[in-house]
Amino acid sequence: MEQVVDYLADERRKAEFDVEAMKIVWAGSKHDFDVSHRISRLVASDPVFSKDGKARLGRNEAFKNTLRKSAHAWKIIIELRLTEEEATKLRDFVDEPAPIDMHWDMFIPTIIGQGTEEQQKKWLPLAYKLQIIGCYAQTELGHGSNVQGLETTAKFDPKTDEFIINSPTLTSSKWWPGGLGRVSTHAVVHARLITDGQDHGVHGFIVQLRSLDDHSPLPGITVGDIGMKFGNGAYNTMDNGVLRLDHVRIPRNQMLMRVSEVTREGKFMQSDVPRQLVYGTMVNARQKIVSAASCALSRAVCVAMRYSAVRRQFGSQDGGLETQVIDYKTQQSRLFPLLATTYAYRFVGEWLKWLYKDVTQRLQSCDFSTLPEAHACTAGLKSLTTSTTADGIEECRKLCGGHGYLCSSGLPELFAFYVPACTYEGDNFVLLLQVARFLVKTVSQMGSGKKLFGTTAYIGRIEYLLQCNCDAQRAEDWIKPSMILEAFETRAARMSFACAQNISKMPSPEEEHVLIKRSRSGFTELSCDLVEAAVAHCQLLVVSKFKEKLQQNTPGKGVKEQLQLLFGIYALSLLHKHQGDFLSTGSITPRQASLVNDQLRSLYAQVRRNAIALVDAFNYTDHYLGSVLGRYDGNVYPNLYNEAWKDPLNDSVVPDGYREYIYPMLKQKLTNAKL
Amino acid sequence: MEQVVDYLADERRKAEFDVEAMKIVWAGSKHDFDVSHRISRLVASDPVFSKDGKARLGRNEAFKNTLRKSAHAWKIIIELRLTEEEATKLRDFVDEPAPIDMHWDMFIPTIIGQGTEEQQKKWLPLAYKLQIIGCYAQTELGHGSNVQGLETTAKFDPKTDEFIINSPTLTSSKWWPGGLGRVSTHAVVHARLITDGQDHGVHGFIVQLRSLDDHSPLPGITVGDIGMKFGNGAYNTMDNGVLRLDHVRIPRNQMLMRVSEVTREGKFMQSDVPRQLVYGTMVNARQKIVSAASCALSRAVCVAMRYSAVRRQFGSQDGGLETQVIDYKTQQSRLFPLLATTYAYRFVGEWLKWLYKDVTQRLQSCDFSTLPEAHACTAGLKSLTTSTTADGIEECRKLCGGHGYLCSSGLPELFAFYVPACTYEGDNFVLLLQVARFLVKTVSQMGSGKKLFGTTAYIGRIEYLLQCNCDAQRAEDWIKPSMILEAFETRAARMSFACAQNISKMPSPEEEHVLIKRSRSGFTELSCDLVEAAVAHCQLLVVSKFKEKLQQNTPGKGVKEQLQLLFGIYALSLLHKHQGDFLSTGSITPRQASLVNDQLRSLYAQVRRNAIALVDAFNYTDHYLGSVLGRYDGNVYPNLYNEAWKDPLNDSVVPDGYREYIYPMLKQKLTNAKL
Numbered sequence A, B: 001m002e003q004v005v006d007y008l009a010d011e012r013r014k015a016e017f018d019v020e021a022m023k024i025v026w027a028g029s030k031h032d033f034d035v036s037h038r039i040s041r042l043v044a045s046d047p048v049f050s051k052d053g054k055a056r057l058g059r060n061e062a063f064k065n066t067l068r069k070s071a072h073a074w075k076i077i078i079e080l081r082l083t084e085e086e087a088t089k090l091r092d093f094v095d096e097p098a099p100i101d102m103h104w105d106m107f108i109p110t111i112i113g114q115g116t117e118e119q120q121k122k123w124l125p126l127a128y129k130l131q132i133i134g135c136y137a138q139t140e141l142g143h144g145s146n147v148q149g150l151e152t153t154a155k156f157d158p159k160t161d162e163f164i165i166n167s168p169t170l171t172s173s174k175w176w177p178g179g180l181g182r183v184s185t186h187a188v189v190h191a192r193l194i195t196d197g198q199d200h201g202v203h204g205f206i207v208q209l210r211s212l213d214d215h216s217p218l219p220g221i222t223v224g225d226i227g228m229k230f231g232n233g234a235y236n237t238m239d240n241g242v243l244r245l246d247h248v249r250i251p252r253n254q255m256l257m258r259v260s261e262v263t264r265e266g267k268f269m270q271s272d273v274p275r276q277l278v279y280g281t282m283v284n285a286r287q288k289i290v291s292a293a294s295c296a297l298s299r300a301v302c303v304a305m306r307y308s309a310v311r312r313q314f315g316s317q318d319g320g321l322e323t324q325v326i327d328y329k330t331q332q333s334r335l336f337p338l339l340a341t342t343y344a345y346r347f348v349g350e351w352l353k354w355l356y357k358d359v360t361q362r363l364q365s366c367d368f369s370t371l372p373e374a375h376a377c378t379a380g381l382k383s384l385t386t387s388t389t390a391d392g393i394e395e396c397r398k399l400c401g402g403h404g405y406l407c408s409s410g411l412p413e414l415f416a417f418y419v420p421a422c423t424y425e426g427d428n429f430v431l432l433l434q435v436a437r438f439l440v441k442t443v444s445q446m447g448s449g450k451k452l453f454g455t456t457a458y459i460g461r462i463e464y465l466l467q468c469n470c471d472a473q474r475a476e477d478w479i480k481p482s483m484i485l486e487a488f489e490t491r492a493a494r495m496s497f498a499c500a501q502n503i504s505k506m507p508s509p510e511e512e513h514v515l516i517k518r519s520r521s522g523f524t525e526l527s528c529d530l531v532e533a534a535v536a537h538c539q540l541l542v543v544s545k546f547k548e549k550l551q552q553n554t555p556g557k558g559v560k561e562q563l564q565l566l567f568g569i570y571a572l573s574l575l576h577k578h579q580g581d582f583l584s585t586g587s588i589t590p591r592q593a594s595l596v597n598d599q600l601r602s603l604y605a606q607v608r609r610n611a612i613a614l615v616d617a618f619n620y621t622d623h624y625l626g627s628v629l630g631r632y633d634g635n636v637y638p639n640l641y642n643e644a645w646k647d648p649l650n651d652s653v654v655p656d657g658y659r660e661y662i663y664p665m666l667k668q669k670l671t672n673a674k675l
């Protein structure tokens, strides 16, 4: 056996804090840490879950391989009687988009959220035991963002007490649902409910797609996979599908009827359950996306950080070792803010989890007061965190130079897998416009004496924020969290305020005097500024939740100091990146902006010593990272080299195609060649 | 036959300029247009060059398919006696990284640039006839950016008049060279020249790798492919390779000896040919990358623009058509600047081509005066244009919503193929640091009375630029190219100046009084600011060359007006994005920054009508675009739908893996299953 050498041991020795304590901070609690630790090691040590050669599989092989992993995972879940929490973690650590993901992530939650008690009683046991596999079929070829524009119809037929589900046009074909193409036996299909010729808008229906005997599609159902997607692995292990329904009949009780119902006579009725409940499901889904963002970004950062400490380039003096690229200031200014961002997103994700619980409790007692705010928070943070994470993963890949472009670095696949998060569960720009609408409304209600609390409390202090001046006079002033927070509040408040003002000034093209039209056209016209204001608001949110985290009691030597450093880096690098906003709103002066730079330089120097330990705190296994460059032991080169030889192109000494193509070229024998 | 309907006809009718004339502006000249037009149609109509099903091929199949295309292309080149220009275009339009690309792009140019006349006489005819296939083997596992750190050795053996080429360590393995892994028979290998125990640094050597009889690797040579890279197509059709040399002997005359030579006796000598000549080759290679950037970005923009006009989402009133997403202001503010950028890069690329010619002529008459400037321009523009293009392609993909994530959109592959341009031929950050060094040097020479011209002439006016004030008072003022240019000059000059000043103020850690050490450590310490100054300089360059283009005589109705619009959009959107720089240097005021926004809104509205025609002017075939979303006729949906069914996953009604994995899960029969 090879002797294990830790090439990063020196780096680890430099750390000035208790890594084990930080692992718990990162995980959220001792319990969360224990579960993740145990399950990730269980997955890593199981040969069925091996990722070897993943990038080299063709579509069918890759898909089948993922089915195998899913079946194996399910077997383990049953045999070890894993809890729901553990089972979810297991699927996370297997780390491959799988056809049955949507069954757990969307099908079951939708039935819980939108099904009546009776419906839940009927369907949930089947679903929990995996006697049926479901997916979530909303998006169509022609409509994604605009859910109200879906074209699939569900006509009630009072004669038979059935709905007739139909795809009237090509563009009404369901398109994208994960798990739909090849694996799901059932789907929640979203369709326009029509009773007695009247259109009641979009509702969910449980539709069986395939026979439970032999898996063949049922009559009237055309179903298939929509083809290859970004990357060579990524979502290609998932059967995102297309579905056409040709007058498919389902019993009336398969419409999800918690909120609205259709009676035996075909009467459409709202139930007394508040509609708003449905939004709770959305808040939950997006909150999970925010957690997943910090997870994806942290994996990329971990790889780039470790490799940057291993990689040496330039700067050798007297034949000594060259400089570790992590010591170059440009490398630091690109990588350390991303490190800080992963921590920031982790904490705001925790807070969102709390918010979801809080909203759910309130909803249950019919308190809808915080729902708009919760909705704006999750929409905005979903948008902010996924956009930053997508860009951040690619930046980490570039930070690894040429070798980052190899699949064995793990980063190309992480990117290809991650980017659709900017699009699904709400396109990021569509979401920002929703946040902007909420902000403008909040600002314009200011006069009405309404008291603002929660994440918009700062808007309540707008008069102060419109006239206050930042105090920073020396670089060191920029370590004060309160000074930083106020700068972010000032910027966000002023941007929202300016937007609201400009909207009210906008001439309305049609009718100069109608205020509503004016504000609608003004909103449209100014939507680019509004999106920027929304981003400012969301960034403030992350900064303020990170600051709250600093106020908590965090045990462990040096842990708190590291969090303070990371807070400073997160907030100040953001401030620098967006200094245009801060300066144009007069939230800080040019001189203060330049002090931010000085302070950042000092923070980078301080965090440098702890950089490797701070990514070790994620506690990721080499299996989960799936990256030769990010190996825990830093033993990059021999492993890169060995990995190369596994490529099928290397199976023969002379490549396939030599006789037909290379030889005739070299020997000038192409003229008569049949190619 | 299907009737062809042009779904974008309405859009095309809106255009306010002569598209045919713009095509010529885009191509550069009538001649360039003709060649591109003819060759692209030739490729598009040839079934061997079809891209159908590309994304679905496994590694070996994809590789073989590309060899087939290369052989076919070569056959056409010979049979139709294509000129070099036409042959290059042919390879471009085949649009697949191919193992023999480096033969034409690097192997031959290196022999021309670094070989003696005698060497050229011997090797070039073989290479031009493709009797040998060469590649360019510089990068090693351990060294890329730092070429001077390469470890491969070439020891002269006077006994046999040979060099012994050797890979002494694992990290000295050549790693990355395109074409090396499976196809090349020869390579220019870069190695440290050692004569008589003395190390003379890195030089190029022609090394034969494989037998010309049966293609097997020669003794002492271990060669293979380095494995899968980003994307499922992209560079996976290329055999980027690994090479180990075990004391391989080559004749002395296979060292490229134009600049330095080794005599029969083993004496190392500089020839009287100036070393600087070598830089000419680099300028040429990078100039080509800048052209390629505008090309890649324009393809992505063309796809996103057409699809944005086809795609409708939200905003239907009274059951009418929904809004084309191209009409949303946020969509415009993301897409139109990229459109303008493609034109801007096209023009700066043309100028670089001229610059290369100019430098070459000067070098021939031993005038080295413009070389540093030319070097800085090409390094900086390579960095700027490739970074923007990589990000821009991904932004275009996101602009297409969910469907952009499908391979049939063409965008994932374009991205995966394009991104390494940020890394090869000089890592973009390493290059920006070189530009910064040049700028700081230029600024600090200001006092010495040296006259500045060319692209640094503005630094010669630094006294004026340090104290001038921008005049803009109304939004319309921001259409004046001279006002825009001055703002960019002011910003760039002030940023460089501030860097130079701060460097001279930096305390040197070791020796307070040694000026050189101080500037070295200051440079390192401030390298993030320096990189930003370098970017500002490069953006100014693009703006100024676009402005010069506006001053040229451009025939065709409305063409000049469109270029003016695009210039405004390019420059002002950049100004907005980087307003932090402009404000912190006081180059403009916050009020002027806000006028920029107003002006941009007006420019977007004006260019909207011409948007489709402006991408039509690229004159790309549907074959070249390779995108269902970017089809010329806009007939997106039926084609997306049909494309889906071609996936191998859809070959059977019930998926492979059903019996082994899905059935046992559904029927609770996993416990005894062998997975």
Ligand SMILES: Cc1cc2nc3c(=O)[nH]c(=O)nc-3n(C[C@H](O)[C@H](O)[C@H](O)COP(=O)(O)OP(=O)(O)OC[C@H]3O[C@@H](n4cnc5c(N)ncnc54)[C@H](O)[C@@H]3O)c2cc1C
Residues within 6 Å of the ligand: A102, A136, A137, A138, A139, A142, A143, A144, A145, A146, A175, A176, A177, A178, A235, A240, A420, A423, A424, A425, A426, A427, A428, A429, A430, A433, B311, B313, B314, B325, B328, B329, B330, B331, B398, B399, B400, B401, B402, B403, B405
């Ligand atoms: C990997 C993946 C998995 C998916 N899984 C599922 C699933 O399981 N089930 C399911 O039902 N769906 C699924 N989807 C579909 C997904 O939910 C949609 O793609 C997503 O909602 C975006 O909608 P769209 O594609 O219609 O984008 P579009 O709305 O067409 O967006 C195109 C462009 O228009 C812009 N735009 C649209 N409307 C506006 C507006 N009002 N104002 C300004 N700009 C606007 C957008 O910003 C974007 O730039 C999945 C998608 C992907 C990529």
Ligand SMILES: Cc1cc2nc3c(=O)[nH]c(=O)nc-3n(C[C@H](O)[C@H](O)[C@H](O)COP(=O)(O)OP(=O)(O)OC[C@H]3O[C@@H](n4cnc5c(N)ncnc54)[C@H](O)[C@@H]3O)c2cc1C
Residues within 6 Å of the ligand: A311, A313, A314, A325, A328, A329, A330, A331, A398, A399, A400, A401, A402, A403, A405, B102, B136, B137, B138, B139, B142, B143, B144, B145, B146, B175, B176, B177, B178, B235, B240, B420, B423, B424, B425, B426, B427, B428, B429, B430, B433
């Ligand atoms: C698709 C592809 C094709 C290629 N084809 C060829 C080929 O045909 N022939 C060939 O010889 N090579 C080829 N290469 C190799 C390529 O030239 C190198 O990868 C490239 O030069 C970058 O070097 P590197 O990988 O060593 O990056 P590194 O230098 O290791 O970069 C890693 C990180 O360190 C940073 N860094 C490095 N030095 C400094 C510094 N001094 N200051 C600040 N930051 C620094 C970089 O910015 C980067 O973030 C190819 C590479 C790719 C991806």
